[in-house]
Amino acid sequence: MILSDLKTYLILQRRVVLHDLVTHFNIEANAIRGMLDKWIIKGKVRKYGKESGCGTSCCKCDPTLTEIYEWLD
Secondary structure, three states, X not given: OOHHHHHHHHXXXXXXXXXXXXXXXXXXXXXXXXXXHHHHHOOOEEEEOOOOOOOOOXXXXXXXXXXXXXXXX
16 A cells, blocks of 8 residues: 555545554554654644544444544645
């Protein structure tokens, strides 16, 4: 995956949870975070803090993967 693939996906989805990016691109979360940081520095992506969960009560979500990213353009 390259930055342009990530950009396209974010533009189409507008807001996305890190878990969805990991699943969609089949890449480790830290690798995706590194790529997202490049877009954050350029002012194209906003990161929302980690949520306590996905919003359901099942408690199956990994809390480290529930941060939300939004494309700003």
